[in-house]
Amino acid sequence: MTEVSVAKEDVAATGELVVLKSVNKHFGALHVLQDIDLTIARGEVVVVIGPSGSGKSTLCRTINRLETIDSGSITIDGKPLPAEGKALARLRADVGMVFQSFNLFAHKTVLENVMLGQVKVRRAEKKQAEAKARALLDRVGVASQADKYPAQLSGGQQQRVAIARALAMDPKVMLFDEPTSALDPEMINEVLEVMQQLARDGMTMIVVTHEMGFARSAANRVVFMADGRIVEEAVPDQFFSNPRSDRAKDFLSKILHH
Amino acid sequence: MFDFLEDYDVLGAFWVTVQLTVYSAIGSLIWGTLLAAMRVSPVPLMRGFGTAYVNVVRNIPLTIIILFTSLGLFQTLGIKLGSEDFTVINFRLAVLGLIAYTSAFVCEALRSGINTVPVGQAEAARAIGLNFRQVLTLVVLPQAFRSVVGPLANVLIALTKNTTVAAAIGVAEAAFLMKEMIENEAQVILIAAIFAFGFVCLTLPTGLILGWVGKKVAVKR
Numbered sequence: 344m345t346e347v348s349v350a351k352e353d354v355a356a357t358g359e360l361v362v363l364k365s366v367n368k369h370f371g372a373l374h375v376l377q378d379i380d381l382t383i384a385r386g387e388v389v390v391v392i393g394p395s396g397s398g399k400s401t402l403c404r405t406i407n408r409l410e411t412i413d414s415g416s417i418t419i420d421g422k423p424l425p426a427e428g429k430a431l432a433r434l435r436a437d438v439g440m441v442f443q444s445f446n447l448f449a450h451k452t453v454l455e456n457v458m459l460g461q462v463k464v465r466r467a468e469k470k471q472a473e474a475k476a477r478a479l480l481d482r483v484g485v486a487s488q489a490d491k492y493p494a495q496l497s498g499g500q501q502q503r504v505a506i507a508r509a510l511a512m513d514p515k516v517m518l519f520d521e522p523t524s525a526l527d528p529e530m531i532n533e534v535l536e537v538m539q540q541l542a543r544d545g546m547t548m549i550v551v552t553h554e555m556g557f558a559r560s561a562a563n564r565v566v567f568m569a570d571g572r573i574v575e576e577a578v579p580d581q582f583f584s585n586p587r588s589d590r591a592k593d594f595l596s597k598i599l600h601h
Numbered sequence: 602m603f604d605f606l607e608d609y610d611v612l613g614a615f616w617v618t619v620q621l622t623v624y625s626a627i628g629s630l631i632w633g634t635l636l637a638a639m640r641v642s643p644v645p646l647m648r649g650f651g652t653a654y655v656n657v658v659r660n661i662p663l664t665i666i667i668l669f670t671s672l673g674l675f676q677t678l679g680i681k682l683g684s685e686d687f688t689v690i691n692f693r694l695a696v697l698g699l700i701a702y703t704s705a706f707v708c709e710a711l712r713s714g715i716n717t718v719p720v721g722q723a724e725a726a727r728a729i730g731l732n733f734r735q736v737l738t739l740v741v742l743p744q745a746f747r748s749v750v751g752p753l754a755n756v757l758i759a760l761t762k763n764t765t766v767a768a769a770i771g772v773a774e775a776a777f778l779m780k781e782m783i784e785n786e787a788q789v790i791l792i793a794a795i796f797a798f799g800f801v802c803l804t805l806p807t808g809l810i811l812g813w814v815g816k817k818v819a820v821k822r
Contacts, residue, residue, distance in 0.1 A: 407728060409724055409727065409728065427643075428732075429732065432727075432730045432731065432732045433730060434730075435727060435728055435729065435730045436729060436730025437730075438728075439728075440725075440728040442721060442724070442725060442728075444719075444721050446719075446721035446722060446724060446725035447725070448722060448725070448726070448740055449722065449744060449820045449821065449822055450740075450743050450744050450747065450820050459729070459731075459739065460729035460730060460731070463731060463735055463739060464729060464730040464731060464735075492821060494821035494822055495821075505725075508725075508729065509728075509729070512729055512730065
C-alpha cells in the first residue's frame with residue numbers, strides 16, 4: 344500500500360528544512376497519522392492532497408505543534424520540535440501558519456493584526472512594524488483595508504491579511520491548512536495568486552488543499568494521503584497524468600471529471 | 602416631613618457605600634481575572650486552585666466571609682491591614698471580604714466569556730509565537746471581556762448592594778445608618794424608601810451605562 348519514493352532526490356540538494364520521521368498520532372481509537380516520513384527541502388513547495396479524514400490537516404498542524412504527536416520525530420531547520428514553553432513559542436514564530444477559517448484577531452484592525460507578532464514576539468519598533476505591515480498588506484493587495492476590522496472584509500481579503508500576518512514574522516516555512524476551503528468560489532483565485540507569487544519568490548511552503556490547479560502549477564511535489572498514510576509522492580505532472588497507486592487513481596477519477 | 606434628616610449624614614453614608622463598591626470592584630476585577638487565568642491555564646495545580654477557590658468561596662454566605670475577616674483575621678490573627686484606627690481597619694477588612702467573595706463571580710463571568718472566543722483565535726495567536734500569557738492578555742481576554750460586559754454589570758450591581766453586609770462589622774455605610782435611623786425615628790417606611798432610592802440611584806446608571814458600553818465594544822465576527 345505504501346509507495347513512498349521518487350522526487351526526494353531532485354530537491355534535497357538545497358538542504359532539508361522540515362523532516363518528519365515515523366510520526367504517529369491517534370485521536371482516541373483513530374490512528375490519524377501512521378508512520379509518516381516526509382522531508383521538505385528549503386524553497387520547496389509541497390502540496391498535500393487526499394480525501395477528507397485522511398489526516399492531511401492534522402499532519403500540517405503537527406509541524407508547529409498545534410497538534411502533539413504520539414511517537415516519531417519532527418525537526419525544523421535541524422532542531423527537534425520543542426515540547427512546550429519559550430522554545431516552542433520561538434519556533435512557532437519561524438513557522439508561518441494560514442488557517443482555513445482565517446482566524447484574524449477579531450478585536451484588532453487589519454494593520455494591528457499584522458503588527459502584533461512583530462511587536463510582541465520580534466520586539467520590533469512600532470514604526471518599523473507598521474511600515475512592514477503596510478508593505479506586506481500592499482503586497483497581498485489589501486493595503487486600502489488596513490484600518491478596518493476583519494469582520495468588515497470579504498473572506499478572500501481576510502485570508503490575504505492572514506498570509507500577510509504570517510509573512511510579517513519572516514517565517515522559514517509557511518503552512519497552509521486548506522486556505523481556500525472556506526472561501527466563495529470567486530475569491531479563491533485572489534488567494535491562490537498570492538500563494539503562487541510566494542512560491543515563485545522561493546518561500547518553503549506546505550500546502551494542504553483541494554485546489555488541483557494550484558498543485559499542478561505551483562508545487563514541486565505532490566504528497567497524496569489516505570487513511571493516515573502517505574500513499575504516493577510525485578512531481579505534479581507525473582502524479583496527475585500517471586498516478587501509480589489505485590487509491591490515488593480512484594481519488595483523481597472522482598475529482599477531475601467535473 | 603424631611604426635617605429629621607438634618608440630624609443624619611445620609612450622603613456621607615452613601616459615600617462610604619460608593620467607596621466600598623469602587624475599591625471592591627477594582628480588587629475583584631483584578632483577582633477575578635487572575636482566577637480565570639488560573640482556571641484556563643495548562644498547569645494542573647493552578648487549575649485546581651482556581652476551581653477549588655471559586656467553588657468554596659461562592660458557596661459561603663457573604664455575611665460569614667465578612668464576619669470572618671473581623672473575627673478571624675483581625676481579632677484572632679491580629680491582622681490590621683496597616684492601620685490602628687478601628688474605622689479604617691473595619692473598612693479595609695470589609696473590602697477584603699467583598700473582593701474575596703465577588704472575585705469568584707467575576708472569574709466565572711469571565712470564564713464564560715473566554716468560552717465565547719473561538720479556539721482558532723488562540724491557535725492563530727500561538728502560531729505567530731505568542732506565549733501563554735500573551736495569548737491570554739493580548740488576544741483571548743480582550744475579546745472575553747467585551748463579551749461579558751453585561752454579566753459583569755450584574756456582578757457590579759450585586760456588589761453595590763452586597764456592601765450593606767459590611768454593616769455587620771460596623772462599617773458606617775448606608776445600611777448601617779439606616780438601621781440607626783430606624784431605631785431613633787418614627788418615619789420607618791420613609792427612611793427605608795429613601796435608602797432604597799439611594800441604592801437605585803447608584804445601580805440603575807451602572808446597568809444602563811455598562812449595557813451601552815457592552816454593545817459599543819462587542820466584537821464583530
